[in-house]
Amino acid sequence: MNFTVFNRRNLLATVAALGISAISFASFAQNKIALRISTPAVPDDWHAKMWTVFKENLEKSAPGEFDVQINLNASLFKQGAEPAAMARGNLELTTVSAADIAKLVPEFSIFTAGYVVRDPAQQQKIFNGPIGAELFKAVSDKMDITPLATAYLGTRQVNLREPRNVKTPADLKGVKLRMPGSKDWLFLGEALGATATPLAFGEVYMGLKTGTIDGQDNPLPSVRAAKFYEVTKQIVLTNHLVDGLFIAIANKSFNALSAVQKQKVNAAAQAAAAFNNENRLKEEAQLVEFFKKEGLQVTVPDVEAFHKSVQAAYQNSDYAKVWPKGLLERINATR
Numbered sequence: 001m002n003f004t005v006f007n008r009r010n011l012l013a014t015v016a017a018l019g020i021s022a023i024s025f026a027s028f029a030q031n032k033i034a035l036r037i038s039t040p041a042v043p044d045d046w047h048a049k050m051w052t053v054f055k056e057n058l059e060k061s062a063p064g065e066f067d068v069q070i071n072l073n074a075s076l077f078k079q080g081a082e083p084a085a086m087a088r089g090n091l092e093l094t095t096v097s098a099a100d101i102a103k104l105v106p107e108f109s110i111f112t113a114g115y116v117v118r119d120p121a122q123q124q125k126i127f128n129g130p131i132g133a134e135l136f137k138a139v140s141d142k143m144d145i146t147p148l149a150t151a152y153l154g155t156r157q158v159n160l161r162e163p164r165n166v167k168t169p170a171d172l173k174g175v176k177l178r179m180p181g182s183k184d185w186l187f188l189g190e191a192l193g194a195t196a197t198p199l200a201f202g203e204v205y206m207g208l209k210t211g212t213i214d215g216q217d218n219p220l221p222s223v224r225a226a227k228f229y230e231v232t233k234q235i236v237l238t239n240h241l242v243d244g245l246f247i248a249i250a251n252k253s254f255n256a257l258s259a260v261q262k263q264k265v266n267a268a269a270q271a272a273a274a275f276n277n278e279n280r281l282k283e284e285a286q287l288v289e290f291f292k293k294e295g296l297q298v299t300v301p302d303v304e305a306f307h308k309s310v311q312a313a314y315q316n317s318d319y320a321k322v323w324p325k326g327l328l329e330r331i332n333a334t335r
């Protein structure tokens, strides 16, 4: 049986039975503003679930106006390819990382550096205050996307396939540490003392299982949601990056909205980020116990040694040269 014909016939019959003409049904569907979302997040992670909060919030505040399409697991666009897809008009919304922003807004690389942001509360203050306003303007000008809200991804930790005595960066020498595939991420991996190896998020589980990589770094909630704990034996609490993702919309799509619609989309993004932040913080505080129960070793290194070494790596690199004068001091002074 030809299912396409069957389903179409069924749909038209339903439409007719409801007394709606096929033409008005089609135009009704078309009149909705499509908001296509693409993210590499796995369904069980908070920054995937937050998109459902976004969708439901908009359905309540603007019933029938938007067609929110959530695509998880990088099923629509590859990890990191989202900003380019947005610029081409093929995608409306995503969560963009500091590393992806830094490709076009070099000063943003300050947020890809280890041990710069102190904690999640400071992260929110930075991005919801004057520093965020200035940098988001540069993002809008150079990338043609508007960051709407800051989602806390969690604090990144080193997660190893085989147990190892890790106290300082020297103890990670030779460890093939998977990092997401762009130069800023790789720099961070090398700064931690490891041999940074690029790989897309969706390939990490297999990489750990088969041993093509020795470890990876991610916040604890993602280690749980992506089940990396099934194929690793140790978590080293390096706390090296208080990581964030920015819920962003393509300027072309945002500018096409009415002032009221803009406000509703913005409010939905805020609600989504708040849902993510609250749940992630709560879970992050409980996960060490969970991983221990799963049989992993959770160890505490000499964080000060990592801090010093990572900071020196950035200060002696070209990164520090593109950070606007005084930005680091302003970040440090944000409390």
Ligand code: KDO
Binding pocket: 039, 040, 041, 042, 045, 047, 079, 097, 179, 180, 200, 201, 217, 218, 222, 245
């Ligand atoms: C990752 O690939 O390690 C990373 O944590 C990088 C983030 O910027 C973000 O892309 C995230 O993956 C995905 O959303 C999957 O959780």
